[in-house]
Amino acid sequence: MRRSAARSHYSTQVMAQGRRRRLKRVLLPLLLGIIVAAYTYGALDARTTAEDRNDILPQGVEAVLLGTVFTVASLPVGWSILGRTLIPIPTLLLYLSVFLGKNPPLPFLAAFVLALVYAGALTTLSAYLGDRPDRPRLGSRQ
Amino acid sequence: MVGRTLAPPEMPHAPRSTLGARLWGAVGCVLRDAYGRLSQRNLREDEIGLLAISAFVGVVVGIGVVAIQWIVQLLHELTFAIPADRRLSVGGALDWWRVLAVPALGGLIVGIAATLIRRWRERETVDAIEANALYGGKMSQIDSVNLTLLTVMFTGFGASVGMEAGFTQLGAGFASRLGQSLGVRRGDLRTLVGCGAAAAIAAAFNAPLAGAFYAFELVLGSYTSAALAPVALAALFATLVVREGFGAESIFELDATVRITGFDYVLFAALGVAAAGVAIATMTGVTWIEQLFRRLRVPVWLRPCLGGIAVGLIAVIFPQVLGSGHGAIQLTLEQVLPPGMLFGMVAAKGLASAISVGSGFRGGLFSSSLLLGSLFGGAAVVLLQSMVSALGLTGVPLDPTAYMLVGTSSVAAAVVGAPVTMILLVLELTGSLPAALSVMVGAIIASVVTRLTFGYSFATWRFHLRGVPIRGAYDVGWVRELTAGALMRRDFHTTVLGMTVAEFRAKYRLGGPKRVFVIDAEQRYRGFVLSADAHNPDLEDALGERLIDDLRQGVDAFLLPHQNIREALDSFSNAKIETLAVLSDQIERRMLGFLTEAYALRRYSQELERARAEELGERTLFGPA
Numbered sequence: 001m002r003r004s005a006a007r008s009h010y011s012t013q014v015m016a017q018g019r020r021r022r023l024k025r026v027l028l029p030l031l032l033g034i035i036v037a038a039y040t041y042g043a044l045d046a047r048t049t050a051e052d053r054n055d056i057l058p059q060g061v062e063a064v065l066l067g068t069v070f071t072v073a074s075l076p077v078g079w080s081i082l083g084r085t086l087i088p089i090p091t092l093l094l095y096l097s098v099f100l101g102k103n104p105p106l107p108f109l110a111a112f113v114l115a116l117v118y119a120g121a122l123t124t125l126s127a128y129l130g131d132r133p134d135r136p137r138l139g140s141r142q
Numbered sequence: 143m144v145g146r147t148l149a150p151p152e153m154p155h156a157p158r159s160t161l162g163a164r165l166w167g168a169v170g171c172v173l174r175d176a177y178g179r180l181s182q183r184n185l186r187e188d189e190i191g192l193l194a195i196s197a198f199v200g201v202v203v204g205i206g207v208v209a210i211q212w213i214v215q216l217l218h219e220l221t222f223a224i225p226a227d228r229r230l231s232v233g234g235a236l237d238w239w240r241v242l243a244v245p246a247l248g249g250l251i252v253g254i255a256a257t258l259i260r261r262w263r264e265r266e267t268v269d270a271i272e273a274n275a276l277y278g279g280k281m282s283q284i285d286s287v288n289l290t291l292l293t294v295m296f297t298g299f300g301a302s303v304g305m306e307a308g309f310t311q312l313g314a315g316f317a318s319r320l321g322q323s324l325g326v327r328r329g330d331l332r333t334l335v336g337c338g339a340a341a342a343i344a345a346a347f348n349a350p351l352a353g354a355f356y357a358f359e360l361v362l363g364s365y366t367s368a369a370l371a372p373v374a375l376a377a378l379f380a381t382l383v384v385r386e387g388f389g390a391e392s393i394f395e396l397d398a399t400v401r402i403t404g405f406d407y408v409l410f411a412a413l414g415v416a417a418a419g420v421a422i423a424t425m426t427g428v429t430w431i432e433q434l435f436r437r438l439r440v441p442v443w444l445r446p447c448l449g450g451i452a453v454g455l456i457a458v459i460f461p462q463v464l465g466s467g468h469g470a471i472q473l474t475l476e477q478v479l480p481p482g483m484l485f486g487m488v489a490a491k492g493l494a495s496a497i498s499v500g501s502g503f504r505g506g507l508f509s510s511s512l513l514l515g516s517l518f519g520g521a522a523v524v525l526l527q528s529m530v531s532a533l534g535l536t537g538v539p540l541d542p543t544a545y546m547l548v549g550t551s552s553v554a555a556a557v558v559g560a561p562v563t564m565i566l567l568v569l570e571l572t573g574s575l576p577a578a579l580s581v582m583v584g585a586i587i588a589s590v591v592t593r594l595t596f597g598y599s600f601a602t603w604r605f606h607l608r609g610v611p612i613r614g615a616y617d618v619g620w621v622r623e624l625t626a627g628a629l630m631r632r633d634f635h636t637t638v639l640g641m642t643v644a645e646f647r648a649k650y651r652l653g654g655p656k657r658v659f660v661i662d663a664e665q666r667y668r669g670f671v672l673s674a675d676a677h678n679p680d681l682e683d684a685l686g687e688r689l690i691d692d693l694r695q696g697v698d699a700f701l702l703p704h705q706n707i708r709e710a711l712d713s714f715s716n717a718k719i720e721t722l723a724v725l726s727d728q729i730e731r732r733m734l735g736f737l738t739e740a741y742a743l744r745r746y747s748q749e750l751e752r753a754r755a756e757e758l759g760e761r762t763l764f765g766p767a
Binding site: 018031035036038039040041042043044045057060098101103104106110112114117118121 | 235238405455458459460480481482483484485486487488489492493603646
């Protein structure tokens with residue numbers, strides 16, 4: 001009795017469509033997160049000077065963390081704003097080290113501005129993906 | 143060409159006293175005379191003449207491709223200050239400010255130029271595939287030159303796009319124009335367009351087999367023995383011109399022998415599946431970037447500039463993404479790049495290509511997909527090696543070169559939609575049969591997976607997005623030309639609403655017109671009456687009172703003149719009647735003519751037969767009885 005009451009009144013086909021739609025909304029941030037991680041991993045590897053490679057964490061871990069945070073920040077859910085707050089500073093620092101550590105290194109001001117642009121671009125893109133007005137949020141009734 | 147007369151050759155306007163002027167005049171006379179003789183010959187029946195034209199197309203396109211490559215290299219040297227003997231995408235120490243500024247400024251300049259050209263030539267440029275599918279091989283030479291120039295400029299300013307689209311457009315456009323001026327028939331014009339494209343790819347990659355099969359797979363849509371000789375000849379002559387005439391080399395050279403075991407083929411298959419995913423992501427990425435620009439309401443002329451800024455930002459870290467990527471392919475095959483760099487470059491090249499094409503840079507993804515594939519293959523072998531070692535599956539280390547080649551051909555086969563071309567390209571560039579066999583596994587699986595899951599190559603995907611109803615270069619243009627307006631009979635009989643059956647019988651005797659169309663007082667179509675129905679013996683009781691209005695058929699079913707034969711046959715099927723009126727439009731409903739299902743079916747089967755015979759290079763599908 002209780003079990004039948006809990007059963008959804010939607011048909012299985014409608015529910016499957018909903019699942020596919022939600023999956024698609026998660027897939028794009030996930031794919032872009034993988035791209036961000038791979039890109040960052042390669043960028044960190046482009047550094048040639050030893051002092052610029054002196055990171056807190058291994059390069060691969062840093063890249064994966066940034067990709068994961070980007071994915072979370074890009075999800076169409078309310079709490080993705082938490083991810084968005086975590087993107088700018090680590091991105092700025094990581095890419096600043098990339099621009100200063102590559103061969104030949106960029107002047108500091110140029111490197112700083114470009115790192116800012118990267119941080120801003122990733123944050124803006126995640127905000128766009130998370131808050132696209134044409135797409136309903138995950139878990140919403142639409 | 144019947145009726146064409148030769149004008150007396152014009153003498154050159156230069157002073158005749160100099161030897162150079164006289165020579166120039168003599169050459170001009172010879173060329174004009176040759177053209178005149180060629181155009182007077184009946185090329186519709188002359189296969190040898192068609193072969194001669196194909197060879198000529200190969201020579202001209204080969205020279206054109208070399209010239210374009212030279213101009214692009216010169217632009218790279220000027221704008222990026224690279225040495226004369228180095229390709230841009232090799233990377234190295236480029237000035238960071240040039241890397242940022244040149245693509246952005248180039249995007250601005252060419253974006254404005256493209257917008258101005260668009261105002262002058264409003265319609266979309268017809269490429270070789272679309273021309274062969276819909277227009278019987280007819281292409282605009284002006285549009286082709288415009289597109290080629292834009293591609294040269296975009297690539298010259300460092301956009302991450304391939305030049306092959308420009309090459310094929312130029313080659314196919316030239317061949318089409320030549321064929322049109324010589325008055326060749328539809329099937330031969332399509333073949334000539336294939337010759338132009340084959341010559342362009344053969345010259346670009348110094349690979350005649352790949353060029354020829356590019357034409358068969360993409361531009362002609364099928365391989366036929368009739369098209370083999372002209373297409374192969376064009377590809378061969380183009381290759382000979384660039385190889386012997388200009389000493390051009392392959393885009394990449396590989397002398398290494400590949401080591402492949404039986405287990406490797408399993409991994410190649412897996413790589414093919416993953417390569418399909420990379421290809422689909424790249425193709426949809428282009429669309430996503432386009433949608434983003436549209437949604438943000440960025441003006442069309444500004445989009446390439448923004449795209450250029452984005453490409454510049456990527457290229458500051460990964461300069462290998464600049465340009466078409468030929469130098470970077472050689473770099474990845476020659477040097478063992480660190481895994482991090484490989485992963486990063488896969489993401490960077492995929493992004494840069496998607497941004498470049500999506501922001502409006504003209505160009506294709508042919509060579510971009512080659513580089514993307516080689517990087518992907520290199521990155522995949524690192525992952526696969528670690529997995530295989532961890533599982534203890536094989537003691538033999540995996541050969542990175544083999545996996546890079548498989549990755550190259552698999553991604554490119556899925557993006558370009560030409561697996562055999564990619565297999566032959568690898569065979570011609572490496573000269574290694576084992577490498578070609580390994581590539582075959584990956585390329586075919588990548589193509590099949592892409593077709594089953596995504597359903598398009600990049601070219602057909604673009605057609606789909608533009609709403610062009612074709613899935614390849616198969617000739618379907620004749621369907622569009624066979625319209626209801628062209629097929630209808632105009633000898634129809636009309637009568638007015640409200641006529642009694644008796645009056646109708648008196649006016650239209652049995653054995654007269656089979657059907658009579660009914661119109662109202664405003665001359666609008668109101669259905670039709672079959673004479674047999676009006677003369678039905680069951681109606682004898684009330685002939686004087688009964689109106690023909692009750693006997694009408696097809697009141698709401700009709701055709702419009704622009705509807706093609708397939709739409710017409712669908713309408714017959716839906717309406718379940720054998721005759722449909724052809725009306726001026728849905729509001730006025732003026733009667734123009736009528737079409738019967740039997741006639742439409744007969745014309746459809748005749749045209750199908752003719753199109754198939756033309757594809758095979760025969761007059762008819764059937765031999766003499």
